[in-house]
Each structure stands twice: as structure tokens, then as C-alpha cells.
Amino acid sequence: MDGFEDIIKEFLVESYENLDKLDDDLLALEDTPDDQQRLGSIFRTVHTIKGTCGFLALPKLERVTHVGENLLVPLRDGELKLTRPIADTLLDMVDAIRAMLRQVESGQGEGDDNYDALVARLEAVRTQPATQPATQPATQPATQPATPSADQLAADDSTTPAATESTVPTATRTDAGTSAGNPDTSGRGSADEATLPDRHDAAESLRPVQAAAEQAAAEQVAAEQAAAEQAAAVQARSDWKEAPAVSKNEASLVDASVRLDVELLDKLVNLVGELVLARNQIVQFSRSTDDAPLHAAAQRLNQITSELQEGVMKTRMQPIRNAWGKLPRLVRDLAASRGKQVDVRMEGEETEVDKTVLEAIKDPLTHIVRNVVDHGIELPERRIACGKPPRGLLRLNAFHEGGQMIIEINDDGGGIDTNIIRAKAIERGILSNQQASTLSETDLTHLILLPGFSTAAAVTNVSGRGVGMDVVKTNIECIGGSLEIHSTLGLGTTLRIKIPLTLAIIPVLLVTTEGDRYAIPQVSLLELVHIDSLRAHQEIEYIHDAPLFRLREQLLPLIYLDEQLGLHPPRRRGDPPSDLNIVVLHADGRQFGLVVDEITDTQEIVIKPLGSHFKEIPVYAGATIMGDGKICLILDLIGLAQTGGITGGQAERNVPVTLPPWHSQESSSESLLIVDLGDGSRAAIPLSSVARLEKFATSDVERLGDFHVVQYRGQTIPLFSIDGALECQLVDSNSLQVGADSPLHTVVFRDGDRVAGIVVKKILDILHNQPVHAEPEGGRAAAARHLVIQQRVTRIIDLKSFLRPAMRRWADTWFAA
Amino acid sequence: MNTTTSAPPESYCTFLVDGLLYGIEVQKVQEVIRAQPTTRVPLAPRVVRGLMNLRGHIVSMLSLRNALGLAPRSSDRPEMSVIIRSSEGPVGLLVDEIGDVMRVDQADCESVPGTLHRRQRSFLRCAYKLEQRLLLILDADRVATAMD
Numbered sequence: 001m002d003g004f005e006d007i008i009k010e011f012l013v014e015s016y017e018n019l020d021k022l023d024d025d026l027l028a029l030e031d032t033p034d035d036q037q038r039l040g041s042i043f044r045t046v047h048t049i050k051g052t053c054g055f056l057a058l059p060k061l062e063r064v065t066h067v068g069e070n071l072l073v074p075l076r077d078g079e080l081k082l083t084r085p086i087a088d089t090l091l092d093m094v095d096a097i098r099a100m101l102r103q104v105e106s107g108q109g110e111g112d113d114n115y116d117a118l119v120a121r122l123e124a125v126r127t128q129p130a131t132q133p134a135t136q137p138a139t140q141p142a143t144q145p146a147t148p149s150a151d152q153l154a155a156d157d158s159t160t161p162a163a164t165e166s167t168v169p170t171a172t173r174t175d176a177g178t179s180a181g182n183p184d185t186s187g188r189g190s191a192d193e194a195t196l197p198d199r200h201d202a203a204e205s206l207r208p209v210q211a212a213a214e215q216a217a218a219e220q221v222a223a224e225q226a227a228a229e230q231a232a233a234v235q236a237r238s239d240w241k242e243a244p245a246v247s248k249n250e251a252s253l254v255d256a257s258v259r260l261d262v263e264l265l266d267k268l269v270n271l272v273g274e275l276v277l278a279r280n281q282i283v284q285f286s287r288s289t290d291d292a293p294l295h296a297a298a299q300r301l302n303q304i305t306s307e308l309q310e311g312v313m314k315t316r317m318q319p320i321r322n323a324w325g326k327l328p329r330l331v332r333d334l335a336a337s338r339g340k341q342v343d344v345r346m347e348g349e350e351t352e353v354d355k356t357v358l359e360a361i362k363d364p365l366t367h368i369v370r371n372v373v374d375h376g377i378e379l380p381e382r383r384i385a386c387g388k389p390p391r392g393l394l395r396l397n398a399f400h401e402g403g404q405m406i407i408e409i410n411d412d413g414g415g416i417d418t419n420i421i422r423a424k425a426i427e428r429g430i431l432s433n434q435q436a437s438t439l440s441e442t443d444l445t446h447l448i449l450l451p452g453f454s455t456a457a458a459v460t461n462v463s464g465r466g467v468g469m470d471v472v473k474t475n476i477e478c479i480g481g482s483l484e485i486h487s488t489l490g491l492g493t494t495l496r497i498k499i500p501l502t503l504a505i506i507p508v509l510l511v512t513t514e515g516d517r518y519a520i521p522q523v524s525l526l527e528l529v530h531i532d533s534l535r536a537h538q539e540i541e542y543i544h545d546a547p548l549f550r551l552r553e554q555l556l557p558l559i560y561l562d563e564q565l566g567l568h569p570p571r572r573r574g575d576p577p578s579d580l581n582i583v584v585l586h587a588d589g590r591q592f593g594l595v596v597d598e599i600t601d602t603q604e605i606v607i608k609p610l611g612s613h614f615k616e617i618p619v620y621a622g623a624t625i626m627g628d629g630k631i632c633l634i635l636d637l638i639g640l641a642q643t644g645g646i647t648g649g650q651a652e653r654n655v656p657v658t659l660p661p662w663h664s665q666e667s668s669s670e671s672l673l674i675v676d677l678g679d680g681s682r683a684a685i686p687l688s689s690v691a692r693l694e695k696f697a698t699s700d701v702e703r704l705g706d707f708h709v710v711q712y713r714g715q716t717i718p719l720f721s722i723d724g725a726l727e728c729q730l731v732d733s734n735s736l737q738v739g740a741d742s743p744l745h746t747v748v749f750r751d752g753d754r755v756a757g758i759v760v761k762k763i764l765d766i767l768h769n770q771p772v773h774a775e776p777e778g779g780r781a782a783a784a785r786h787l788v789i790q791q792r793v794t795r796i797i798d799l800k801s802f803l804r805p806a807m808r809r810w811a812d813t814w815f816a817a
Numbered sequence: 818m819n820t821t822t823s824a825p826p827e828s829y830c831t832f833l834v835d836g837l838l839y840g841i842e843v844q845k846v847q848e849v850i851r852a853q854p855t856t857r858v859p860l861a862p863r864v865v866r867g868l869m870n871l872r873g874h875i876v877s878m879l880s881l882r883n884a885l886g887l888a889p890r891s892s893d894r895p896e897m898s899v900i901i902r903s904s905e906g907p908v909g910l911l912v913d914e915i916g917d918v919m920r921v922d923q924a925d926c927e928s929v930p931g932t933l934h935r936r937q938r939s940f941l942r943c944a945y946k947l948e949q950r951l952l953l954i955l956d957a958d959r960v961a962t963a964m965d
Binding site: 270271516565566567608610611612613614617619620623625629630631632633 | 855856857858859860861862864865868869870873874875877879905906908962964
């Protein structure tokens with residue numbers, strides 16, 4: 001039953017905290033009775049306590065909280081106004097809960113106290129007319145019903161000493177026992193005896209031991225003994241002052257675990273990081289001298305720092321198992337009480353997550369699982385009728401993906417009926433008829449996350465009040481996570497919780513490319529492959545310019561990290577092969593190979609977020625500070641797979657923009673390609689209309705009727721040039737004043753299947769995030785805009801409209817049927 | 818002409834960029850240090866020089882010249898970095914040279930003329946007429962989030 005005790009312990013610690021908060025909330029509420037947020041918070045607290053005690057077989061507690069909740073519903077919904085008597089009653093309820101919890105803690109179940117009077121009062125204040133004048137002397141109704149609760153408290157008092165009495169003798173016994181062997185403390189036992197008369201009996205029975213202790217103590221010098229006695233007396237007095245024996249037990253339980261501020265932990269981790277750096281420097285320094293004591297000290301510092309680092313890191317990481325360990329039990333009991341049969345299957349229990357994150361998702365997980373069992377999974381008869389096995393299946397799966405922790409809760413139950421949600425939403429006035437009919441299924445499903453939204457026909461003591469899912473959402477969003485619901489009517493529901501790993505420590509693989517280090521999260525890592533240039537020649541295959549590697553009969557698309565980072569021009573089919581280090585990864589359900597210069601090391605790191613300047617760059621998940629104090633960027637593999645064309649996004653993977661190596665290749669509508677037109681003027685072309693930058697040799701240019709054309713990727717494309725007057729012309733290599741050898745810089749434009757090349761004198765630059773004004777309407781739109789870029793007047797050319805007439809002519813001439 | 822109504826802070830940490838004297842209110846400046854080696858961030862906007870480890874914090878280092886659209890530096894004297902507290906956390910600005918902390922008289926405050934290029938004007942709050950020259954006051958938050 002160890003696990004069960006753990007649950008109770010946790011429940012108690014949590015509830016004590018919640019109750020303290022409840023006190024504060026209620027008092028604050030007296031001043032501002034309309035504070036919806038506070039009412040909501042009070043409601044959730046009571047709801048949580050009630051929910052948990054339902055599974056811990058604490059029927060009395062459950063009853064009191066249930067009635068309390070009943071009272072809170074009209075308060076939250078504004079049907080009832082919080083008056084003094086109501087507040088008093090609620091506070092009494094809090095006291096009663098606390099008293100019961102204390103009894104639970106002392107191992108006596110809920111105790112024998114009777115809370116009928118309190119329950120009756122809770123019912124009474126709820127049903128009394130809300131119009132009751134506030135001016136009525138509040139003391140009368142308050143004090144009169146309060147009497148039974150005072151009795152109750154008296155009853156509590158009578159039981160608690162009994163509880164402690166059973167523990168006290170043991171304590172004294174060990175005390176005396178040790179004092180026998182250790183004369184220094186011998187005075188203490190007798191002092192206890194003297195100053196705590198109510199423990200007299202217990203101590204009496206220990207006389208023999210005590211006597212032995214005294215005998216041992218007699219051998220001590222008299223002065224010493226006197227001093228010890230004096231100290232003991234002081235000790236005893238302070239004991240007395242701290243006293244109430246009742247709280248001792250509670251204190252020990254609460255003291256056993258300390259909740260820490262995330263901020264403090266973050267600070268500690270940072271400080272330890274700094275310490276590691278300082279340690280490294282000192283160790284380095286000590287090596288360069290022959291000072292033996294310094295060596296020894298450095299060595300010791302080294303050890304301690306390592307241990308400290310490990311310890312601090314560990315304080316924050318826990319397997320997800322700790323959060324959902326109690327769920328199977330919960331499911332079992334709840335299912336049994338509902339006449340349902342549910343199996344629980346859990347995967348990825350060892351997935352580690354930051355303690356604070358873990359804490360934050362515990363409650364949401366409990367709520368979700370309860371909802372699934374209560375509403376999701378159908379009764380066995382119904383399941384059989386639907387052709388499903390009678391036992392429902394609840395699957396929990398946790399894993400890391402793309403720097404996030406994902407928890408999936410999947411059931412094979414009835415799913416969410418969006419029709420009911422729609423009807424309910426209209427009935428509650430959340431949606432108008434028209435809105436409801438235009439909302440997508442997914443959007444409708446997400447309505448269940450609204451506060452107070454419930455589709456349950458009956459409010460049970462488990463769920464149906466519409467609190468659960470809004471707590472879930474609030475808690476998850478509090479830690480920067482998100483919640484998705486996918487449901488198929490009749491087949492089941494999947495909830496997907498994404499939690500960022502910004503606080504988590506993850507193992508990474510360090511790679512080097514173009515002289516810089518980058519970290520790849522190991523969760524995405526499948527294997528490492530090295531192939532030398534000879535093998536590369538045979539084993540790297542190409543589809544056009546896209547390299548592929550045949551890994552055990554599976555075609556693995558390759559992307560080069562340096563190309564993705566804009567540090568290297570794209571490689572082509574004909575390029576001489578070189579040694580390749582391939583990191584085989586999976587992201588977003590796809591596998592691909594990332595080619596890097598060097599694979600260095602593995603390490604555990606703490607992710608730190610990047611600033612606002614890097615938000616637009618999808619390939620980084622964050623950065624970290626390495627042992628040598630340098631910063632290392634962490635790659636976001638999902639982002640990398642997308643920009644690399646492995647998954648989603650660009651359909652035209654094979655036409656990455658070829659840019660000068662120092663530029664990025666992300667294309668946004670505001671990014672401009674700056675070109676020299678050849679007659680001294682500059683133009684800017686929105687990068688979004690540029691498919692690729694190419695260089696053609698003058699000898700590649702052929703004539704086709706009036707047009708100059710080149711063979712490009714199995715297609716014949718016309719070349720145009722832009723002159724100063726912004727007329728689109730047929731290209732004339734002489735007018736560009738290029739030598740026979742120098743290549744033609746060509747901007748390849750693609751619109752659907754229309755492809756054309758625009759020959760320019762020179763590609764000058766690419767500028768990102770340029771403020772481009774809205775396009776003026778009208779025919780000559782292509783020429784109408786200009787900007788001052790780098791102190792030069794630069795025209796913006798919209799290739800699409802610019803090329804329209806020329807392309808039409810090209811198509812008419814050569815493709816007219 | 819235009820004396821700003823809400824009393825601006827009087828002390829400014831000043832520095833030189835491309836021969837012009839700029840200032841940021843002292844309260845916004847966390848520290849001034851010699852420029853340190855940074856880690857480059859490929860694909861980042863060009864205004865970002867790289868990332869620096871400032872006692873365990875990762876700080877983006879921005880080239881103020883680049884942000885203000887000024888010409889690249891020709892001198893090879895080491896740059897200085899002014900670490901400012903922005904709404905985004907600490908951000909480093911690379912400047913040519915550090916000046917004094919100056920106390921200025923609010924009466925000398927002028928708004929920035931409209932003839933300035935929009936890019937530069939958006940970063941400037943106002944200008945103070947000093948005896949010899951002008952002190953241009955930068956908007957720390959805008960500079961900290963400057964893009965190309």
C-alpha cells in the first residue's frame with residue numbers, strides 16, 4: 001500500500017496549501033464579492049479536493065466539499081451574492097476540511113465527527129433568498145449556526161491529543177534511549193518529564209531506562225551536568241512555546257517537501273553554470289603550475305562542482321511517471337463506480353520533464369483522465385453494441401518532439417458529439433445560430449475548454465460541472481503549453497498536450513559545420529553514418545540536384561547543414577564527392593540525413609530561449625552555454641526539415657534560392673533581391689517571386705525565333721533583360737557588356753509552369769524585412785514603386801506583372817496550338 | 818521648440834557611433850564592457866552580430882551602425898558594447914567609443930527634425946543641444962528590437 005500512502009501524503013500537502021489559499025481568497029472576497037476570478041479559483045480548489053477525496057474513500061470529506069461546491073456554483077454564476085453569513089459558513093467549511101485532513105494525516109480515517117450540522121447550514125445559506133437585506137445584523141445568523149461547529153472543534157480537540165499521545169511515548173523512548181548512551185543529552189529526558197506534566201504517564205513507564213541514563217550521567221563532572229540541565233531547560237521551554245503537539249505531525253509532513261520558485265531554480269542552475277566555468281579556468285591554471293597544494297585544491301573544487309552541478313540539475317528533472325503514477329488506480333476505481341471497464345496503457349513513462357512542469361500538469365492530467373472515464377468511455381453493453389470490445393482502452397503516451405514534451409491521452413470511447421456542443425453553445429448564448437453553423441468541427445470541439453461549459457446531462461460527483469477542462473487549459477497555458485483535441489464521433493478522442501522544454505535539460509549531439517558548433521537534440525537522432533569520398537561517389541544518388549542516400553534499401557533524402565544555414569552554396573549533381581558525415585534524424589514523422597562537417601560529442605545541456613531577433617528563423621530551437629563558456633545554437637529539427645523541404649511547406653523543394661554564401665535563403669514577401677540592371681540603375685525584386693538564381697555561360701544561350709533561350713532543367717526558357725526604362729526586352733548579350741567568358745547572372749522566375757530568366761548585370765544583395773508599401777493600383781504598377789535602399793534609389797519590380805506581356809508573346813509564338 | 822512634457826531622465830550614458838554622439842538614459846544601461854567574441858547566428862538579420870555569454874545570460878549583440886543604416890566601420894580600434902535593459906531582457910549594442918555620463922538641461926531638448934531618414938528617425942527620441950555638438954537620444958526598446 002506504499003503507493004496509496006504516497007498519494008494520501010501528496011493529497012494532504014497539496015490540500016493544506018490549497019486551504020491556506022482558500023482562507024485568503026474568501027477573506028479577500030468579502031471586500032470584493034464580485035471578483036469572478038477569485039470565485040473561480042475558490043471553486044476549483046474545492047472541486048479539486050472533492051475530486052481527489054472521492055478516490056481516497058473519504059466519503060465525509062467528499063460530502064462536505066460537494067455541498068460546498070453546490071453553494072459555490074450559484075455564487076460563481078452570480079445568482080447568489082456573497083454575504084457575511086455565507087462567507088462565515090464557507091470559512092467554517094474550510095476549518096472542517098482542515099480538521100478532517102488532520103485526522104486523515106494521523107491515520108484515523110476521517111474521524112468520528114459529525115458534520116451534518118455544517119452540511120445543513122451550507123444547504124440553508126444556499127437556499128435562503130438572495131434578497132435578504134445586507135443590513136440585517138450579521139452576527140445573529142452567523143453565531144447561531146456557528147455553535148455546532150464550535151462543538152465540532154471541541155470534539156476535534158478531544159480527539160487530537162489522543163492522536164498525539166500515541167506518538168509521544170515513542171518519541172520520548174528514543175530520546176531516553178539515546179541519552180543513556182550519550183550523557184551529554186541526558187538532562188533532556190528529565191527536563192521533558194519535569195516541564196511537560198501531561199506526558200508524565202508516558203515517561204513514568206520509562207523509569208528504568210531513565211534511571212540508567214541518570215546513572216551514566218552521574219559520572220559527568222557536576223558543573224557540566226548543571227550546564228546541560230540548564231541548556232535542557234531552555235530547550236524544553238522553547239519546545240513548550242512552539243508547542244501545540246497537534247501541528248507537529250503536520251509540520252513534519254509539510255517540511256519534508258519544499259516547493260521552490262522556478263526563478264530561484266533557474267538562478268541556481270545559472271550560478272552553477274558560472275561556477276563550472278570558473279572551475280574550468282582554475283583547473284586549467286593549476287595545470288600550468290607545479291604548485292601541489294593548488295593542484296589538490298583544484299582537484300577537490302573540480303569534484304565538488306561536478307557533484308553540485310549534477311545535483312542541481314537533478315533537482316529539476318523527474319520522469320513523467322511521477323505525474324501519472326496514480327492514474328491507473330484512479331481509473332480503476334472510477335471505472336468500477338461507473339460500471340465501466342477500462343484498461344490503461346502507458347508509454348514513455350521515463351520521459352523526463354522539469355519538476356515544475358510536472359507539477360503543473362499533474363492536475364490537468366487527473367482531470368482529463370477522469371473526464372475520459374466518466375464521459376468518453378461507454379458502458380460495456382453500449383460498446384458491444386457498437387462492435388467494440390467491452391473493455392475500453394485509455395492510452396497515455398509521453399515523448400519529446402522538437403524541443404517540446406508531448407503527452408497524448410487517447411481513448412477508444414464515444415468521441416465528442418459536436419452536435420450536442422453546438423446545441424449547448426447556442427442554448428448558453430455562447431454562439432449565435434449563424435456562428436455555430438460556420439464553426440469547424442475542431443473549433444466546436446475546443447468549446448469544451450470554456451469555463452463552465454458542460455454537455456453532461458447530469459452533474460455527478462465526478463464531473464459534469466464544466467470546471468474540469470477549463471482548469472486543464474488554464475494550467476497548461478500557465479506553463480506556456482498548448483492543448484489540442486481531436487475527436488471522431490464513435491471512435492474516440494485524442495488530447496495532445498504540448499509543453500515547451502525551455503526548462504528541461506536535454507541530451508544533444510554536437511556537430512560542427514563551417515567551424516561552428518551546433519547541438520542536435522538526441523531524441524530525434526537515429527544513427528550516424530560516415531561514408532568516405534569513394535563510397536560517396538557510388539552511394540549518393542541524385543534526383544536532379546537533390547542528393548539521396550540509400551540506407552539499407554531505404555532512400556534517405558540528404559540536406560546539408562551549411563547550405564541550410566546559408567553558409568555554403570548548394571551542391572550540384574556533378575560536384576566532386578567528398579567524405580560525408582550523415583546524422584540520420586527523424587522529425588515530424590519523416591527520416592532524413594543531415595550532412596555536417598564533423599560530429600564532435602554528446603552532452604547534456606540546458607536550453608535557453610533566443611531573443612526576438614531570431615523568432616522568424618525556424619531552424620533554431622534555442623541556444624545553450626557550453627562548458628568552455630561559448631554559446632552553441634540548438635537546431636530545431638522540425639524547422640530544419642521544413643526549410644530543407646523534407647516535410648510540408650514548400651512543394652518546390654528542388655529550387656532553393658542560390659545566394660551568395662553569406663546570405664540566408666529564407667524567403668519572405670518583404671525580402672528583396674537587389675540587382676544591378678547593367679545601365680547603372682538598381683532594382684529590387686521581391687524574393688517571393690524568385691525561384692532561383694542561376695549563372696548561364698554565354699555559349700549556353702541559343703536563338704529560338706526572336707527569343708534568346710537556354711536549356712534549363714529539361715525545359716527551354718526564354719531570357720529577358722530589363723533596361724533603365726523598365727521595358728522588358730529580349731536579351732542581347734552585347735548590351736549587357738559582358739565578356740564572352742563571364743556568365744550571365746540570371747534571376748529565374750517561376751509562376752506555375754511559366755518559367756523565364758531575367759538577365760541582370762550583377763546580383764548585389766538581399767535585404768530582409770524591408771518595409772514595402774502597398775502596391776498602387778493601375779497598369780504600370782511594376783514600375784511605380786521605389787525605395788531608398790542603402791542610400792540608393794531602388795525600383796521595386798514585380799516580376800509577375802512585369803513579365804506578363806513578354807510571357808504572353810512567348811507563349812503565343814511557341815505554344816499556340 | 819518642443820520641450821517634452823513628461824520629464825525625461827536627465828542623465829544619459831553617451832557613446833560615439835560614426836562620429837555622432839548618442840545617448841541612452843542611464844537607468845536603461847546595465848553595463849558597459851569591451852566587445853567580446855560572439856557566436857555568429859547564420860540566417861539572422863544582419864543587424865545581429867552574434868550571441869555573447871554575459872555571465873550565464875545569452876545576450877544578442879547588435880551593431881548600432883547597422884541598425885542606424887550607417888556605413889561599416891573602417892577603424893580597427895576595438896568596439897565597445899553597451900548592455901541595455903530592454904523589454905526583451907539584456908541586449909548588447911556595439912558602439913565605436915564610450916563617452917561620459919552626461920547630465921543635460923531639459924530646456925535644451927529638441928525634437929528630431931522630419932528631414933531625417935525614416936529609418937534613423939524611428940530610433941531617435943530627441944536631441945539635446947550641447948555647447949559643442951548635439952546629443953542624440955536613442956529609444957532603447959526600439960533599438961533593442963531593430964531589424965534590418
